[in-house]
Structures are given as structure tokens and as C-alpha cells.
Amino acid sequence: MSDKRRTQNEVAEGADRRVRVDVQRNLDALLQAAKAVFATSGVDAPVREIAEKAGVGVGTVYRHFPRRSDLVAAVFRREIDACAAAAPLLAASYEPGEALLKWIERYVAFIATKRGLAEALHSGDPVFEPLPLYFQQNLEPALGQLLRAAATAGEIRGDVDAGDLLNAIARLSGADQAQRMVALLVDGLRYGKKASSGLR
Amino acid sequence: MSDKRRTQNEVAEGADRRVRVDVQRNLDALLQAAKAVFATSGVDAPVREIAEKAGVGVGTVYRHFPRRSDLVAAVFRREIDACAAAAPLLAASYEPGEALLKWIERYVAFIATKRGLAEALHSGDPVFEPLPLYFQQNLEPALGQLLRAAATAGEIRGDVDAGDLLNAIARLSGADQAQRMVALLVDGLRYGKKASSGLR
DNA sequence: TTGAAAAACGGAACAATGTTCCGTATTTGT
């Protein structure tokens, strides 16, 4: 290794070396192909299918994403971010209760388009652990804000955990009657200020 | 044991031939092994593992259960039946609201012990189609009865479909916070007599 | 009791998939 001093490019960050152009190209193609395939065949689609659609070998897929789930996570990250970003926007445009409802609606729509994602999140397979983590780290604060605002406004009870709700909705989504079931869950939010189901 | 004529055993049904003893033995061993393995490793456990535990070859497993899911279904059928049978018993021993709550509790406990079952039910994999069918055909009437009784008694709203609720609970079960989420759902049952979430 | 036909058995073999490995091709910095 001759010394590789990157002269002026030596940014603070560990920017070891400029990313090779082919890497960037393949990564883009991969993410795009994966997004398309996931939408079509669900998140359980074979890696080979994605690799082929992207015009790369499976080796390339695995170099960028050591685990299948890493690819899934990468593909969804940006959509998750967008969903999280929507929260403050809605909060600024509607009253607390309405904003909460609208955000949940958006969240449901997002989850619904990802066949198999709900299962993956809950599969228990250690390989999917990072995914729900990212989900919650990004979505929980967003929902938490809306939840708190709505509770303060007295529109819903105040003892509901954002993470719980996020998880519950994700599980309910995907079913034919998802809308109805989520609605029921939301009604539960308004039931009262104190626990009361007897199942606690 | 010479005289083998089926004499009085000759039931009307096309009892072509008495089931071979080894068949019965293997079938029992299989169901028992499967039940144990499912409880330990979840319903996704490899068929080979079950076959080995039962002391039979995989060929035997597939002769009795053409699809993996058929075995899963067989193992749960009796438990499902028991769960369904509990409904009228509870209805006879408690007031409508209480009976409903207790039955849901039992249902949750049952689902909880079957790691992966909720996912299987919803997997979309055509191979699991018969399972949810059996579930609903047996559990829906049971829950429906309790639901109707509770609604009549004015303890919950009357527009909740038993199938929906069954499905929703199955999806929620298995999570760490399943109890809390189901409780929230149940609270939703009491919210009012009319739709009100705005998500409908 | 005995022997041949029927039924079931076990497990090797096949197919689909996730993942790893490595010889080859591409890119980069000089």
C-alpha cells in the first residue's frame, strides 16, 4: 500500500477513498430493482431475481448487503423517513386529533404496499432484528409527538405507547379487513383515560 | 388370530379395510412429535426434525400430510376444537361481558403458544389456505355467540364481526406487548354503538 | 400356518433459495 493521502479531499469523515463509480451505479440499480420486485412479489422475493433485474451477480448484492434483510431495510429506509417527516407537517396543518388520524392513515397505506413486511418485522428471525429497530427509532418519535398532542387536547387517552401502537398497526395491516380493525384500535384510543379492559 | 371377518364392526361407512396398526402408531407418534416441536421451534420447524423425533422417515410424513401445512392443521385442529368448545361453557358460567373477556384471554393464550402460526395464517402462501378456513369455521361461531350475547346485554357495540376480531387478535398475539394491544382492541369494542374513528 | 398381494416405510434424490468463495475484470492513482 503506497500511502494514499487524499490531499484536499481528506474530509473529517473517514472518507477513505472516493466511491468507485461502478459501485454507485450497481447500488442504485440494485435498490431500484429491489423496490420494484418487492412491490411486485413481496419482500420474500428471491435474491437472484433482484440481482438479475438489476443486471448484477448475487455476489454483488451480498457485498453491499450482507443479509437479505439489509437490502429490505435499505429499500424502505427512505420511505420510512418520508413517513416520519410527514408527522410534523400534519401536526402543523391540522388539529391534534385530526393530524393523528391522518398520519395513521398514511402509515397504514405505507405498510399495506409492502406485502410480507409486517411478517418480516415480527418473524422472530434474528436476521430481521435491525429492521424493526430502525422503524421504531424513526417512527416512534413521530407518532409519539402526535399522540402526546392529541392526549393533551383531550381527544384520546394518554397511556398509549407509540411503539405499541406502531407495532399493532403494522400487524393488522395487510389483512383484507385491516381498515376496520385499525379503526377499532383507534376507537380504543378514545375509550377513556384509564385502563378498563380487564385483560391488563 | 385367524378369524378376521369384520363381523359386527362392518360399519355402514366405506370401511374398506381396517387401518393398519403401524399407520395408527406412526400417525400418533407424528402428531405428538409435531406438537412438541412446534411448541419448541415454532411452526416453521423443518419437517425432517419432526420426522426424526417421531422415529419415521419424511416419506411417511408426506404420505399422511401431503403438505407441511396439513400437518400443522392436524396438530392444531384438536386444540382449536377445544377452544371453540370453551365458549358455550364460559357463556353458561359468567355474564356476557365477562364470558367474552375470558374467552378472548383463552384464545390469546392458545395463539401465543404457536410461534409463527399467526404469520402462517396470513402468509398468503396458498398452501396455508385451508388453515384459516378451519380456524374461522370453528372459532367464528363460538366467538360470534359471545359477541352477540355481550352486545345484547349492552356491554359492547354490536357492529363487530367475529371473523375480523379473531383475525386481529391472532395478528396481535405473539408480540411482547400483545396483552396491552389486545386490551386496547377490546376497549375499542366498547367505544360506542356506532362507527366513530374517522378511518372507516 | 403360510405365502402372496396390498399397503406403508425410509430415505435418497430433486428443486428452490439464502449465502459464501474465489478467479477474473474494472477502476483508480501515479
Next chain:
DNA sequence: ACAAATACGGAACATTGTTCCGTTTTTCAA
């Protein structure tokens, strides 16, 4: 233009569902 570094593609391996078939066990009746 060249050599080192890096990435690439896809064959090879591991795991698991499912099928196939030669062998073993059970049944039935003479």
C-alpha cells in the same frame, strides 16, 4: 500506461420442502 486495490459474477455449498421408488411390514384367506 501500469500496478495495486477494489469490485464483479456466478459457481458451489447449505438448508429445507417435496417426490420417488426399492424394501419391509401387515393383512387376508387358503
